[in-house]
Amino acid sequence: MEPAPEQLKEMYRTMWRIRLFEEEANRQQAFGNVQGSFHMYIGEEAVAVGFCAHLRSDDYIVGTHRSHGHFIAKGGRIERMMAELFGREGGICRGKGGSMHVADFSVGMLGANGIVGGGFGPATGAALASQLRGDDRVTVCFFGDGAMQRGTFHEAINIGAIWNLPVIYVCENNQYQQWIPQRRMTKVTSVRDMAPSYGIPGESVDGQDVLAVSEVASRAIDRARTGGGPTLIECVTYRFHGHSPGDLQEYRDKEEVEYWRTERDPIQLLRTYLIERQQLGEDEDAAIRAAATVEIESAVAFAEASAFPPDEEIVTDVYVDAAAAS
């Protein structure tokens, strides 16, 4: 079922917010305001957006090391993520996590993860919590094509399957794992082909086409929510930037990158689609970008205005603050 025009525009808007957030964060990274590990999601926006469009605010998602997009798509507070990247006390994790650990529990974003494949167990566990409580929340577990080779993929999906948990395993197959082409590290041509090992449905979808993603996502989420159990979904996508800043990218052809950037940009694809159907006018398009730009600018302002955490913060949050908790 095709999303309503307003819903599509909302997706379009969210993709722009992700894109502009990251472009700005990348600039800030170059300036030295953002330190640490930093992995850009640009090019893959349709995946996070296509899935999160169908999630409720009390549903859960579990991210990866490349999770700015997941955070924004799930409705996380963007200015607090920027402050997090700046390492400030106004950061969503009070500056303690940084890019690889962004999380916003107020909207069910249970955290990025510095451990590739570290999210399979926790995502499955969040889904188990829903099942035990008898609520109808759904958990979406995002992971990379590289993460698929971790043992945790196998262990957790098997359990998700035998217990029929409300969880969707979403492989963001951007075709590279750090500097290595995915095809060298598996003999399987599609991640979907691994679903039979767990006796669950598998799907593969064009991850640049947010409509396609949205459709597959909607079906899988509905199924999970109504007791139909897990689905394994591959979204074929591409990261436009290097694995992390300074990546020389000698492992892939410039033409390949160029092709994806120009022909397969999920934002441009949706834009063309909307414009062709006259669901988006030039003005509205400009307004969407302008609003996103303003939002990102104010996120930077928020981050800059926030102080670095005081030294005492080094030792807090290791354990619950007993005084505060009681």
Place this chain on the structure above:
Amino acid sequence: MEPAPEQLKEMYRTMWRIRLFEEEANRQQAFGNVQGSFHMYIGEEAVAVGFCAHLRSDDYIVGTHRSHGHFIAKGGRIERMMAELFGREGGICRGKGGSMHVADFSVGMLGANGIVGGGFGPATGAALASQLRGDDRVTVCFFGDGAMQRGTFHEAINIGAIWNLPVIYVCENNQYQQWIPQRRMTKVTSVRDMAPSYGIPGESVDGQDVLAVSEVASRAIDRARTGGGPTLIECVTYRFHGHSPGDLQEYRDKEEVEYWRTERDPIQLLRTYLIERQQLGEDEDAAIRAAATVEIESAVAFAEASAFPPDEEIVTDVYVDAAAAS
């Protein structure tokens, strides 16, 4: 290709040696001469024997926590295994390993393992050693149906596959993992169905029929030896005894056990086959058992004659003995 009668009789003999070894060890366990974890292979003999019949002495095998049968089938020194179970210094591991750690490196038996699924990596590594050296050895990795759910299964087989290593992954599907029926822990009906996840051939075979096992084994071993890469093979089998001594076995029906013991005993099946084809006479049959009985009796005598290791042995073999090594 059917094995020659002499080869079949050799398999028959080896199955008896395993059976009688374990029956005796089990008695010794009841007497208290054998302590520690103790898992019996009786009922599953055709698997180890059907595979090892096609291995050279310089090929490698990697076992499980249930490895007396693998040890004997690969040609390990039986009296030294008995002494090991007795915890004596004449034991194959000088009494330090016990049942879960029997190994005989002189015949390529690289060790049982107390960690379920602990063998996948090491087996794959042994096969990598052969590939790096350019020798034509093959490694057989035995594992249980329960081990299939460990992450190591997934990680190691994927690497075995992408590197095309000379290794055969053999699932001894005895339908239980400790006290839990395998079917509760996976939605897959045959382990073979997981082979496509790794892009390698998968087979499933009646593990009580040593001829069938032998045929599948021979093909897979030949393929591995000639550069054809790994195979994933399921042997459907059954353990006649409990998981370990004292197992109440409330989790399975007595009738089921009875059925497998009487109708599906791999030794009796082969015996009937040989007798029907007049490849084995009553006398020869009796002689085979008698010889095995004598062998086991002398193994017990050897074990009893061996002393417990002296106290100083507690601290040796933690690291190489520098004096001895130089």
Place this chain on the structure above:
Amino acid sequence: MRTMTFRDALNEAIHEEMARDDRVFLIGEDIATHGGNLAVTKGIPEAFPDRIRETPISEAAIVGIAVGAALAGMRPVAEVMYIDFVTIAMDEVVNQAAKMRYMTGGQASVPMVLRLPCGLARYSAAQHCQALESWFMHVPGLHVVVPSTPRDAKGLFPTAVREPDPVLFLEYKRIYSLEGEVPEAVEPIPLGAADIKREGEDVTVVAVGPMVSKALEAAVLLEDEGIDIEVVDPRSLSPLDVDTLVASARRTGRAIICAEDALMAGCTAEIACAVSERCFTDLAAPVKRLAALDVPVPYSPPLADKVVPSVEQVVQTVKDVMDEG
């Protein structure tokens, strides 16, 4: 007062916590069959059929799932069949459970208990007999609890379940059958509260887990020789109640630290250091450690029996310390 075994006391505590709070559930291998691998979860499947989950042999997932369920508001009690297998789930314990609160700036809470049967038992050799408390002491964000008596098991378990941060609950297998007095109702015992199991004047013997009853036996033997030892049980190793240990050592002027983990970089090193640092001018003799040999645990029963410290070794070490000053 009624007496019961450590196993039964723990079982009772599990029952009570599950009855009290329906967010508590059990997850692990073979826990709902035959009363569980080591018969600790007897009766739970009947009493709480919906809150006990038997898993495949997937330790990394067991712990990872517990982390996720805890993040989502449940109170998982996970079991890894033997502590030796927690090696498979160290990422989940160390990088996920322990660090989540910190990495999220306090947003996340991981209120989970990880039950870890540990130590020697039944001659099951090197991969089934380990004691690994010092690894977990070294990881900020974890609590490490080592009960030594049925009563402490009964009192520490509810504390562990109610704790908002992850607790590793170490169960020395050899004391499951230890009998002891357990009141009908036991107050939850706070973490970080050492317990003086026997008062004494001459030597402070800090004893962890199964060393507690050995130290108490040694005390009786030493009494005959006119030596009066104080036996202090830290009960939790993280947090560690250094104050109580130090106060005792200051009073007696001598301290021995006894545990069943391997000597090198073991829990005895941390405890001995903590005491030494603060009692430099108070001690008549150096703090001594009594721990397991630095070897994998051998199978052969006569060898295995010599790996961890015996009552006789406690007695001898106390005498040595008395002789030294």
Place this chain on the structure above:
Amino acid sequence: MRTMTFRDALNEAIHEEMARDDRVFLIGEDIATHGGNLAVTKGIPEAFPDRIRETPISEAAIVGIAVGAALAGMRPVAEVMYIDFVTIAMDEVVNQAAKMRYMTGGQASVPMVLRLPCGLARYSAAQHCQALESWFMHVPGLHVVVPSTPRDAKGLFPTAVREPDPVLFLEYKRIYSLEGEVPEAVEPIPLGAADIKREGEDVTVVAVGPMVSKALEAAVLLEDEGIDIEVVDPRSLSPLDVDTLVASARRTGRAIICAEDALMAGCTAEIACAVSERCFTDLAAPVKRLAALDVPVPYSPPLADKVVPSVEQVVQTVKDVMDEG
């Protein structure tokens, strides 16, 4: 003498060992691309194309495969990209590699090196900055090596490769770029041989890994104040050269143990204990530990910078110890 970085010294050592022995091969993630994740394996794919294996993201398999290849007669040098991820392969390290020789009564040999880049760097937060040496010191059957200078890296690596038992080779990421003198030919440095990096009279400063250069800097500052410290680098933590440490502490009468791992149950606890036990009557002040804070490593740069001991802290601790006695 020529100078080079720690990274280049190690790279040269890898080249030389691979040229010397064709059983040596490398296995790990991204090691053959862009010179490896931390640029240590530069040039190896060109020089030894058949002996470098890039793997999927499968740490348990990487180490398990190394164990198997070692059992079958090869000399694997495995890399886990950051020590934080060795948590995924602890079964392979602890239950397989470390215990194989013992469990098989000496039949098995596991001559493998596990390279573990560790410690803080580039503000990569709690899951990419750990220092876990004490875990491995606690496991009988493992060797633990922590080079602190380019020269030691060059001398310790061949020893590690030639060792018949598994060696964990800890590479503090922040010292990859440290420059130092390295002779054209470096003799392999035996394990268990501490090195006195600076002789001094007043205080023994035992320094592990990156703390060595900080201690040397502190020495210069302290000289101005008339305090003369001796800086001792254990170089391997298992085996640990207690004799050299004790001899130094006896001579100076004061000892401080400095490392970058977390304080509680860290490597400083074991070293401090070993010295305290044997120097009871020789010391003018208690042995002091200087280690990382007991916290996960925070991202925020100003906080992260305060987690491990600084030169100033070394200076201050030395002064405190001088004041104490």
